[in-house]
Amino acid sequence: MTQNIVAWSEVQVDLKAPPMSKGAFGYVYRAKSRGAPVALKLLLEGANYDPNAILHEIEVMSILKHPNVVLWMGMVTGGGRYGILMALEKQSLEEVLYRPNAPLDPLKKWKFTLEICRGMCWLYTHQVFHRDLKPDNILISQNEECKISDFGLSRILPAYESVSEKVAIGSRLWMSPEVLQGTNITSKADVYSFGLIVWQIFTQQALFKEYLDISPPAEALRAFFRGL
Template sequence: MIGNRYKKIEKGGSSAGIGSGTYGEVFKCEDTQTGTIVAVKRIRTDLEDEGIPSTALREISVLRELQHPNIVDLQDCVQSAGRLYLVFEFVDKDLKRYMESHEGPLPSLTIKSFMHQLLSGLEFCHARGVMHRDLKPQNLLVSRDGRLKLADFGLARAFCPPIRPLTHEVVTLWFRPPEILLGSQTYAPPMDMWAVGTILAELAAKAPLFPGDSEIDELYKIFMLLGTPSEATWPGVTKLPDWNAIFPTWPRLSLRHAAPGLSDAGLDLLNKCLVYDPAARVSARRALKHPYFDGFDPATPAPPM
């Protein structure tokens, strides 16, 4: 029993939809007051000399302000036996597991629905001055009825004033934008939009777009597909701290083979997300108005699992 209210049913992982990670474990629990199923994240406090990790405090403060159908709902915070627990709505699985459980390519309508829901939640965050900073399929939850929700806001930050990127906190390189890989000390919502592009490509191909195993490998995988950037394609790139004049020069390739099955409009949206210059990258608000979504009814969720 967690506190006097939440009864453990089973450990999280795929059943709780959020899983376990560096900062906590997730349990599937029953709310004994309401009888509903919830996901309870136990925060590890042994990682911090000061007690509660800053990531947990950040997640609580951010989610208290972000109430949206496409953002996971933080329902309660409980302190019990010297530990902190965050109580979330229960969502069946994450987007990565959803893709793995679906045989063959995802239907185009499913991809479009997930992308519209992702952008809707993200636009809500950005409009309120919050960057997610860790968007990836494992941090997007999908309910049985096809509703997608942004989750895991432990790395979320307000984007005013600009802050130094805490790259050591990022779990994976695969969704990190090139400006961060090249050492930019200031960044803003466009970093989330780069991740949106990589997620769109992964939904289409059911494989990660840039699966680098180190920072330089990640950069090279990006350059080999999108072409090595230059001052002409990305003004100021050669002034970034980690730019190297001896980077190999690769030509830009078409994204058609990297994202099979996407319509021409879908490829155009992908290209607008994967623009090198952050200032020229499409915003979540503009992306929602892209022709890719023409005729799409946002009230229709993705087909149920």
């Protein structure tokens, strides 16, 4: 992996510009590396994160090379700061789904669904449990291809294994019941998240909008599951 280590002197980024998005451990900015446009995930200084977790994300991304998984281009290091360089994609699925007065063509909905599914199958083959699948973490390329991104919360989990978590990990609206309960969690939780994403693709509506006025969000989801 040493050939993919980049010095900060080789990266040009305007940190005063609005970030493109926020990932599990930091903000993502438009940048340039060695003259090429890239996306830079910059770790938040002083944020409460485990350095091993970001190194884990780098390790996971470095082995995942698939048309429907965002391309990892290198790690930026130096001066005690870390960054991740990724291919710069056009926009997120979240942005595409909720553009005002811009319904998606039915064929494009099927195309997006199949591409996300292919990316997930690739992750499953490599025993990668993403744990934070949602439209904001699905990027759309210039060629209108979906690419799964943000592996900050992912872990290696064989299909036959399950785990328990004291704290629910991920984005609550896309969490499966077992993730919320913290018991018997398997990589099938990603399939639950995928099902919700598919619903969003085909309806272009917000999830659980009848529960959005309930606070806190965790109580809203408990109310939803009580109603099942």
